[in-house]
Amino acid sequence: MAQFIQLVEQRKQSVEDELLAGLTAPQATTSPKYLYDALGSKLFEAICELPEYYPTRTEAEIFHKHAQEIADACGTGATLIDLGAGNCAKAASLFPYLQPTQYVPVDISIDFLSDAVSRLQQRFPAIDMVGVGTDFSAGLVLPETVRSAQRLFFYPGSSIGNFTPDEALIFLRQIKAACEQDGAKGGGLLIGVDLVKENTILSAAYDDALGVTASFNLNLLQHLNRLLDADFDVREWRHRGFFNEKLSRVEMHLEAASDQTVRWPDGVRRFERGERIHTENSYKYSRQGFISLLNAAGFGNVTTWSDPQQWFMVCHARLV
Ligand code: AVI
DSSP states (O other): OOEEEEOOOOOHHHHHHHHHHHHTSSSEEOOGGGGOSHHHHHHHHHHTTSSSOHHHHHHHHHHHHHHHHHHHHHOSSOEEEEETOTTOHHHHHHHHHHOOSEEEEEESOHHHHHHHHHHHHHHOTTSEEEEEEOOGGGOOOOOTTSOOTTEEEEEOTTGGGGSOHHHHHHHHHHHHHHHTGGGOOSOEEEEEEEBOOOHHHHHHHTSOTTOHHHHHHHHHHHHHHHHHTOOOOGGGEEEEEEEETTTTEEEEEEEESSOEEEEETTEEEEEOTTOEEEEEEEEOBOHHHHHHHHHHTTEEEEEEEEOTTOOEEEEEEEEO
């Protein structure tokens, strides 16, 4: 039977402190993790189905086309640690190739994982499964039941792009340290990375015709209302999603459509019409730029696979 472990959840007070510090800053910001309440997670699944949002299907095509080569690079029999596993579908499609002996899906909350992992355990009874609920973006801590030998970290979907390059470097170093725990050898990382491309393709992917990404972004305000007991009026805000070429990142913002005051129990914030809350960055890398980041984090022997248009890249990297 699959095992489930929920590590400490962020305390309500620290969530409030973090959010209010961002919202009351001169340039208001919120962490992208607050985009994912129950509805936000469903809206993100819908984004992945959109014709404009190429990353999900392009990455799936790469995994499908190169599954055997990827398994040859990664080796079989690993402990597969799936960061941000969600419904576990991406990792599960690679099980027949990677043949992990232990599977460790990690997501912010056990509730997101339990159904999918229980079903998967029935399909693959020989794989030891340990579901872990933790906010790994705040630090990568794994329970003791996770074997230390031959850890293969799996981080698909280009979620690494939601960190700044400096944060990404710190996070990759944490993955490296987790691979080396107890003097272990043979660990590695299999990661999906979105590549720099034409502005029009990038901007459409984050500002789609149906407005699903707009709903995903605006839903953040409803989530904030619940978390902070605030009174954001969703109808008074507009979604903005565009490629910032200079910083090589897509930015998402929420823009005030009118002058307004937002209130919560101990405070207020006035927003002028046109003022923005910066809600997400999604960094886009060049192939060489990302390999350099992996090298700086202590990974080497990098193998990459891409699609014919070179829109997306899957990398395998080993410890050096
Ligand atoms: C989860 N993450 C990799 C997505 C991205 O593309 O940065 C989140 C997203 N935001 C808007 N659309 C998708």
